[in-house]
Amino acid sequence: MNDDPYGIRDGEIAIELPGHFDASLYFIGRIRTPWKKREDCPKNARESKAECTIELDPRWATGLTGVESCSHLVVLYWMDKSRRDLVLQVPHHYRVGRGTFALRSPARPNPIAMSVVRLLGVEGTKLKVVGLDCLDDTPLIDLKPYFASTDSAPDAVVGWHTEQKR
Amino acid sequence: MNDDPYGIRDGEIAIELPGHFDASLYFIGRIRTPWKKREDCPKNARESKAECTIELDPRWATGLTGVESCSHLVVLYWMDKSRRDLVLQVPHHYRVGRGTFALRSPARPNPIAMSVVRLLGVEGTKLKVVGLDCLDDTPLIDLKPYFASTDSAPDAVVGWHTEQKR
Numbered sequence: 001m002n003d004d005p006y007g008i009r010d011g012e013i014a015i016e017l018p019g020h021f022d023a024s025l026y027f028i029g030r031i032r033t034p035w036k037k038r039e040d041c042p043k044n045a046r047e048s049k050a051e052c053t054i055e056l057d058p059r060w061a062t063g064l065t066g067v068e069s070c071s072h073l074v075v076l077y078w079m080d081k082s083r084r085d086l087v088l089q090v091p092h093h094y095r096v097g098r099g100t101f102a103l104r105s106p107a108r109p110n111p112i113a114m115s116v117v118r119l120l121g122v123e124g125t126k127l128k129v130v131g132l133d134c135l136d137d138t139p140l141i142d143l144k145p146y147f148a149s150t151d152s153a154p155d156a157v158v159g160w161h162t163e164q165k166r
Numbered sequence: 167m168n169d170d171p172y173g174i175r176d177g178e179i180a181i182e183l184p185g186h187f188d189a190s191l192y193f194i195g196r197i198r199t200p201w202k203k204r205e206d207c208p209k210n211a212r213e214s215k216a217e218c219t220i221e222l223d224p225r226w227a228t229g230l231t232g233v234e235s236c237s238h239l240v241v242l243y244w245m246d247k248s249r250r251d252l253v254l255q256v257p258h259h260y261r262v263g264r265g266t267f268a269l270r271s272p273a274r275p276n277p278i279a280m281s282v283v284r285l286l287g288v289e290g291t292k293l294k295v296v297g298l299d300c301l302d303d304t305p306l307i308d309l310k311p312y313f314a315s316t317d318s319a320p321d322a323v324v325g326w327h328t329e330q331k332r
Binding site (some may be wrong): 070084112131 | 327
C-alpha cells in the first residue's frame, strides 16, 4: 500500500522529527540540468555524461577566484522535494530495507547531496561541469576544491551493494 | 590590522549576507575528537591517524542499518564557529588571497564540512572512524556511504595548491 502523499513504501520506517531546527542555510545559486522530472534523472551520476551548469548567485562571485585551477569539485546541493523522517528505506529496484545512512537517497534528515564533478570551465559565475544527476533548478549550497589526497578512496567498498550485484 | 572580532585579515573580502535563510538543518549527533581548541586540530585530515567517534542521536538509530558494511563514509558536519560572509580569504600560511570556493576553509556561506573517513566499527549509535580533523563536539549533519565509482577521483588536481608546493 502506498497511501502516503510523500510516498512511503511497505517496510519503510519513519520517525518523529525533532521539534526545532538547529542551523540555517543560504541557497547560493542554482544547478541547471537537462532533467525536469525525477524519473528523467540518470540513476546515478556515473551514468551521466551530460554537461550541466552551476549558476552561482552574483553576490558570491569573488568566491570563485582560483576555482578554475581545479580539475574536480565537490558540489553540495539541496534536495528540497524529499521527506526527512525516513530512517529505513526500500529502494525502488531492491526491495530490501536499508538504513538512510547506508544509502544516497535524497530522503534523509538533512537532504544535502554531495557530488564529485569534473570542471570543464568557468565563465563569470557559471561553471560547466560533468557528473551531476539532479533535477533542473536544484538549489546550490556549496562548492569545494576536490583534493585527491584526502577525498579519493579508490578501494572503498559498500558491502551491501557489492553483495547485491553478485 | 586585525580589529574584527571574527578575525578578518588584510586582503580578505567580506560581502553583505542575504537578508533571509532558505532552508534549515537538524543536528543529528556530535563528533568526538581529541581536539578542544582550533589550534590543536591537525592541519588536515590526512595528517591525522586519530580515532574519532561519531555519536548519532538515538532518534536516528535505525538509519545505521547496513552502514557497518561500508569501508568508508562521507561525513557532513557543521562548523558553527565560522563567519559566513568571506568571499576572498588569505590562508594563514600562504598570504595569497583565494576564493572561498577554491578553499576548504570553514569560513563559507554555508559552513558545512565534508570529510571522507575510514569506518573502523559501529557499536549501537557510535561509529569509530579515522580521517577527521574537527573540534570536539562538532555537530553532525549527515552520513553517507562512499562509493569509489562516483566519489573517487585519484587524478584530481587543485592547480593553485600544486603551484604553491613547487
